[in-house]
Each structure stands twice: as structure tokens, then as C-alpha cells.
Amino acid sequence: xxxxxxxxxxxxxxxxxxxxxxxxxxxxxxxxxxxxxxxxxxxxxxxxxxxxxxxxxxxxxxxxxxxxxxxxxxxxxxxxxxxxxxxxxxxxxxxxxxxxxxxxxxxxxxxxxxxxxxxxxxxxxxx
Amino acid sequence: xxxxxxxxxxxxxxxxxxxxxxxxxxxxxxxxxxxxxxxxxxxxxxxxxxxxxxxxxxxxxxxxxxxxxxxxxxxxxxxxxxxxxxxxxxxxxxxxxxxxxxxxxxxxxxxxxxxx
Numbered sequence: 001x002x003x004x005x006x007x008x009x010x011x012x013x014x015x016x017x018x019x020x021x022x023x024x025x026x027x028x029x030x031x032x033x034x035x036x037x038x039x040x041x042x043x044x045x046x047x048x049x050x051x052x053x054x055x056x057x058x059x060x061x062x063x064x065x066x067x068x069x070x071x072x073x074x075x076x077x078x079x080x081x082x083x084x085x086x087x088x089x090x091x092x093x094x095x096x097x098x099x100x101x102x103x104x105x106x107x108x109x110x111x112x113x114x115x116x117x118x119x120x121x122x123x124x125x126x127x
Numbered sequence: 128x129x130x131x132x133x134x135x136x137x138x139x140x141x142x143x144x145x146x147x148x149x150x151x152x153x154x155x156x157x158x159x160x161x162x163x164x165x166x167x168x169x170x171x172x173x174x175x176x177x178x179x180x181x182x183x184x185x186x187x188x189x190x191x192x193x194x195x196x197x198x199x200x201x202x203x204x205x206x207x208x209x210x211x212x213x214x215x216x217x218x219x220x221x222x223x224x225x226x227x228x229x230x231x232x233x234x235x236x237x238x239x240x241x242x243x
Binding site: 003004007008010011012013014015016018019020022036037040041043044045048066067068070071072073074075076077078079080081083084095098099102103105106107110 | 130131134135136137138139140141142143145146149163166167169170171174185188189190192193194195196197198199200201202203205206207221224225228229231232233
């Protein structure tokens with residue numbers, strides 16, 4: 001399939017899911033963006049480290065899942081606009097939460113891939 | 128039109144535009160910064176200039192700008208820089224994306240207020 005079609009399909013689904021998450025979570029604080037950014041960072045961590053350490057995911061899968069869905073599901077502009085609209089204390093909390101949890105989620109994704117890769121290496125033996 | 132459809136269509140356009148920027152810009156390090164800052168300027172314009180246009184905000188704000196800019200790639204790229212021993216670059220990337228996006232939102236809002 002053409003790369004643009006894969007990115008477009010993923011982009012549609014990612015944006016719609018982000019909107020759904022934002023509607024489902026309570027207002028007052030941008031919980032929806034935080035949830036999408038953290039969950040998406042974890043999933044992209046899994047995809048990127050899988051590509052680096054294992055390599056079973058094909059290019060088409062990465063285009064639809066990573067470039068399309070996850071990059072569209074997570075967002076920086078909405079995070080920035082929401083941060084700018086909050087009181088200084090809540091703005092700092094929002095930045096701290098997105099950054100700390102986002103980076104931690106990437107590392108958690110890395111751990112998942114490493115443990116699965118290690119386990120499959122044990123069962124398959126050295127190549 | 129249903130807000131989800133508008134958001135989805137905007138998401139398609141945003142994701143394709145981001146993909147195009149990635150293809151045009153050599154070097155993987157700065158394409159995320161470029162889309163994040165540009166998209167923040169655009170969202171700043173939209174939120175101030177079209178505050179009461181719900182359909183427009185769904186299509187171009189939540190949809191396009193939301194999908195054009197990305198947090199997951201930013202987070203992964205920052206962690207990879209740190210892993211590769213580029214700790215200053217990692218910290219710089221984290222700060223420059225934030226400052227660039229916040230300045231972008233502010234400048235976009237000012238521009239919309241001036242022109243509106």
C-alpha cells in the first residue's frame with residue numbers, strides 16, 4: 001500500500017481517538033491530552049525499540065502505527081495551548097506531568113521490548 | 128457535520144503534512160521541532176481568531192494542528208539522544224520544543240488579535 005495512504009488512515013484514527021479520550025475525561029485540567037501523550041509515548045517507545053532490537057515490524061506497519069496513528073494521537077500544540085491557558089502553578093504541573101510521565105512511558109516501552117526480546121532469545125537460542 | 132468526522136479529516140491532513148515535512152527535512156532531529164513550533168503558532172491563531180467557530184476548531188485545531196504536531200516522537204527522540212550520551216542535546220531538545228511551542232502559541236494569538 002502507498003505510504004501516504006497508511007499515514008492518512010493512521011492519522012484519521014489517531015486524531016479521532018485523541019478527541020474521544022479528551023471528551024471521556026473530566027475537564028478543569030487537560031487530562032485528555034496528558035493521557036494521550038503518555039499512552040502514545042509508551043506505544044511509540046515499544047515500536048521504536050522493537051525496530052532497533054528485534055525488527056519484526058515491517059515498514060508499512062510502522063507507517064500506519066507510528067507515523068500515522070501514534071504521532072496523530074499524541075499532540076504538542078494542544079498541550080502548549082492548554083499550558084498557556086492555565087494558572088502558573090497548574091501550567092508547571094501540566095508541563096511536569098507530560099514530560100516526566102512521557103519520558104517514563106518511553107523507558108517503560110523500552111523495558112517491555114527488552115524483556116520480550118530477551119525471553120525470545122532464550123527460547124530461540126543464539127543465531 | 129459530526130465533530131468526529133471533522134477531527135478525523137483534519138487528522139488526515141495534519142498527519143500527511145507532518146509526513147511531508149519529515150521527507151523534506153534532512154536529518155531526523157529537527158523535523159519534530161519544526162512541526163511542533165509551526166503547529167503551535169497555527170493553533171494560537173485559531174484559538175484566538177476563531178474562538179467561536181466550533182466546526183473550524185474541530186477541523187483545523189483538534190484535527191489538523193493536533194495531528195501535525197506530536198508528543199510521542201518528541202519524547203522518544205529525546206530519550207534516544209540521552210541514551211546516545213548526548214545529554215545536553217536531549218535537555219536542549221526538551222527545552223527548545225517547550226519554549227518554541229509556548230512562544231509560538233503566544234505569537235499566533237497576538238497575530239490573530241491584531242488582524243482580527
